[in-house]
Amino acid sequence: MKELLRINDTELDLSIFECQTISELFCNNVKRFGSRKCLGYREVFGEEDEKQADGKIFRKLILGDYKWLTYNDVNEKVNNLAKGFYSYGVRPGDTVMIFAETKAEWLISAYAVFKIGAHIATLYATLSQDAIIHGINETEVTHLVTSYDLLPKLESAFKDIPKLTTIFYFDGHKKINTPTLGKCSVVSLSYVENIGKESKEEFHFQQKSKEDTAIIMYTSGSTGVPKGVVLSHNNVLCTIRGFYPVVKNLHNAVNIAYLPLAHVFELAAESYFIAVGVPIGYSSPHTMTNKSTAIKKGNLGDASILKPTVMAAVPLVLDRIRKNICEEVSAKHPFLKELFNFLISYKKFWTKRGFKTPIVNMIVCNKIRSLVGGRIQHIVTGSAPLSPETHDYIRACLDVILIQGYGLTETAAGATLMDFEDFSNGRVGAPLNGVPIRLIDWGEGNYHTTDKPYPRGEIVIGGDCVTSGYYKNDDLTKEAFFEENGKRWFKTGDIGEIYPDGTIKIIDRKKDLVKLQFGEYISLGKVETELKSCSFVDNICVYGDSYHSYIIALIVPNIKALKLLAKQLNKESLTHTEMCRDQEIIKEVAKTLKDHAMNAGLLKNEIPTKIMLVTEDWTPDSGLVTAALKLRRKNIQEKYKMEINKIDIKTYNELKLITEFPEAVEAIKIKWQGETEDKPLLFTWLRIRADKWSFYEFDLKATTVQSLVETKVIIDTIEKINILAKQIKNTKCQFTEEKSNLAKEIKIKAGKDNLEVNADNPLDCSCQYTDLKRNELVTAKKDDKLELLRVKQEEVGKVGVKPVDVEGKIGAQSTSSSSTLESFITVTKLESSCLSFK
Structure with a gap:
């Protein structure tokens, strides 16, 4: 496919960003905006514990008003801190780790390191101890910047980070004593800054080139150990330049x-705001609003004092804001509730068409906007998909321009961003200036650049924003990055769809795609994005695998919504844990979730058939989500694997299949226990795909298979296999005693006598075939009573099977890497002594 590239039709002067380094850009900003506000913060005067109605203890902070540092003030601090760092041994080319919360000191420390000609590495403050140790040891840093509150984390890990010699920390308001960490120096930033200020030595700041490393940014580790992504100065500057024609006219x-x-999203946003003269006031999720957990009753949250006009937000935060608004509205009189919903629907209708609604703003929006200071005008969201429903709702309720962007750490956050004038939803905008994008086919997922009505495929991003790769991981770098025609490209793993106007919609993610039992693909991320906006859902992880024909949902329930439901069911006396276990409550939540999914346009097989309500919240500290609030799927599945295994779901799927056994169907009957009338034979096929196997039953009364019935397979030991069958339409049935006994005696032999069983999950088993890729028959026998054959592709038809796709079309080709028929095994010989016949 050809490259998609934004044509720079703006008259804005981009020459102000033509710098070699981040440090050079900041110096230019100081010259342009010297006396203007740059960074703001609230001083903490004290704290106290406050007991809540539910018995929990919350730490409440006593905060002052915002204090501001001008560009000149920040520059002075940066220069002094750079000289102080140098006196403690930081040299050009060194790596300094920053492991801290978001504060002004974080950014000032980074600029100071850049001044020296060194570079920074970053770790999330919420990472696990193992991840912290990994990042520090892999970068081999000797100097680290952190906060006073995080010193205990380093203290507990200190014995495992032997190369660390110096720790600089932000001063804490409740500082009692400084921990002693062996021979490691532990000093405050204010002390280091004062050393630089009093230094009489002339310091020559190091000038670097644009291709030099600026940041080794460790990911939040959603799929395992955090990876270090190497960003150059040019990578970051490319993203800032790309933002400029889109995020414009930010007056006052x-x-x-x-x-x-x-997180690269926040770092890129703050770097851009500093470059265009927008003051940044620092906050935290615990102090942002008047009702935030760390704000003492009667005191004002950060937003009420700062009165911001622009903010960055991840989709999970916007989902929660939406749910909070809905909860407040639901508690009102039914008339007011209906009036509110009508006005918001009215506003959404006209907003999409580019019109203002001043009367609705006055009646509804202004009050809601006051929650975030009353002046908010622009919200930029990214880092994860935002559901169209939440997008429209927040844009209407807050009367804001809400734009969604797309980027990755590997592209320095640069890729796409919606224009202010774009009132669509579900899309992430067009490519940024100077960032070419193209799609490549992904056959396994059935996405092609030739798809109609719009091309689809894996998104590949090129240009100066693409990083050099992963730190000390050449294999992973070669897998994800490539050079072509003098340009560097990154394969994102995300599936996109390009519209005629050049905007892109993220429709899937390769890592989030699972293949179910009958071959259909389900995008877990897509399902989660749609279901997160359900009133009962605070967070959700959808699970599916190729052993089953359905998906299930693990849900962190919204406490307020759950309590309201319990009250409606006369169960308000239940504890939170009891509510999450109560079958009647679960049934109602599942019904609401299903209705929500159908309204969102999810397909039948994309709707979770069963749900589980979990009792604990998923936080970065628990290891179940990253610091960027992305799901750690493997961790979640591991934590709840026993619960997942207990979920028993009955599902039925229609599939047509031509057979070539009409005479067998007429001749053979099977007698079901407890019944005298004849029943059509449920002919059993055993299908093996790669290292997974399961049983299917087909009703062969006619020449088409009318239903597939899921069969639960339980492995008792390596020697015994017990097959439990269920009749079509959920009528209980059993095999005859003779057949059951035979089934228990089967031992599958192929290549090696090796049947591996997961004791914790009997359904998680595999048959190891040494010759799986060989084009020949594999036979397994037990006393010559049962013969299992793997089918060669040319044998199709001889055993009565033709390949089908998930839509049931005869003769369709498989989309998997191996042929559909390569994995089919059929029962070809059944002796009459094995079964009871009429």
């Missing part, structure tokens, strides 16, 4: 910053 703007600066 103020930004509120609270997302982790260790």
Whole structure:
């Protein structure tokens, strides 16, 4: 496919960004905006514990008003801190780790390191101890910047990070004593800054080139150990330049910053705001609003004092804001509730068409906007998909321009961003200036650039924003990055769809795609994005695998919504844990979730058939979500594997299949226990795909298979296999005693006598075939009573099977890497002594 590239039709002057390094850009900003506000913070005067109605203890902070540092003030601090760092041994080319929460000191420390000619590495403050140790040891840093509150984490890990010699920490308001960490120096930033200020030595700041490393940014580790992504100065500057033609006209703007600066999305946003003269006021999720957990009753949250006009937000935060608004409205009189919903629907209708609604703004929106200071005008979201429903709702309720962007750490956050004038939803905008994008086919997922009505495929991003790769991981770098025609490209793993106007919609993710038992693919991320906006859902993880024909949902329930439901069911006396276990409550939540899914346009097989309500919240500290609030699927599945295994789901799927056994169907009957009348034979096929196997039963009364019935397979030991069958339409049935006994005696032999069984999950088993890729028959026998044959592709038809796709079309080709028929095994010989016949 050809490259998709934004044509720079703006008259804005981009020459102000033509710098070699981030440090050079900041120096230019100081010259342009010297006396203007740059970074703001609230001083903490004290704290106290407050007991809540549910018995929980919350720490409440006593905060002052915002204090501001001008560009000149920040520059002075940066220069002094750079000289102080140098006196403690930081040299050009060194790596300094920043492991801290989002504060002004974080950014000032980074600029100071850049001044020296060194570079930074970043770790999320919420990472596990193992991840912290991994990042520090892999980068071999000797100097680290952190906060006073995080010193205990380093203290507990200190014996495992032997190369660390110096720790600089932000001063804490409740500082009692500084821990002693062996021979490691532990000093405050204010002390280091003062050393630089008093230094009489002339310091020559190091000038670097644009291709030099600026940041080794560790990911949040959603799929395992955090990876270090190497960003050059040019990578970051490319993203800032790309933002400029899109995020413009920010007159008298103020930004509120609270997302982790260790996340590329927040770092890119703050770097851009500093470059265009927008003041940044620092906040945190615990102090942002008047009702935040760390704000003492009667005191004002950060937003009420700062009154920001622009903010960055991840979709999960916007989902929660939406649910909070819905909860407040639901508690009102039914008439007011209906009036509110009508006005918001009215506003959404006209907003999409580019019209203002001043009367609705006055009646509804202004009050809601006051929650975030009353002046908010622009919200930029990214890092995960935002559901169209939440997009429209927040845009209407807050009367804001809400734009969604798309980027990755590997592209320095640069890729796409919606224009302010774009009132669509579900899309992530067009490519940024200077960032070419193209799609490549992904056959396994059935996405092609030739698809109609719009091309689809894996998104590949090129240009100066693409990083050099992963730190000390050449194999992974070669897998994800490539050079072509003098340009560097990154394969994102995300599936996109390009519209005629050049905007892109993220429709899937390769890592989130699972293949179910009958071959259909399900995008877990897509399902989760749609279901997160359900009133009962605070967070959700959808699970599916190729052993089953359905998906299930693990849900962190919204406590308020759950309590309201319990009250309606006269179960308000239940504890939270009891509510999550109560079958009647679960049934109602599942019904609401299903209705929500259908309204969102999810297909039948994309709707979870069974749900589980979990009792604990998923936080970065629990290891179940990253610092960027992305799901850690493997961790979640491991934690709840026993519960997942207990979920028994009955599902039925229609599939047509031509057979070539009409005479066998007429001749053979099977007698079901407890019944005298004849029943059509349920002919059993055993299908093996790669290392997974399961049983299917087909009703062969006619020449088409009318239903597939899922069969639960339980492995008692390596020697015994017990097959439990269920009749079509959920009528209980059993095999005859003779057949059951035979089934228990089967031992599958192929290549090696090796049947592996997971004791914790009997359904998680595999047959190891040494000759799986060989084009020949594999036979397994037990006393010559049962013969299992793997079918060669040319044998199709001889055994009565033709390949089918998930839509049931005869003769369709498989989309998997191996042929559909390569994995089919059929029962070809059944002796009459094995079964009871009429």
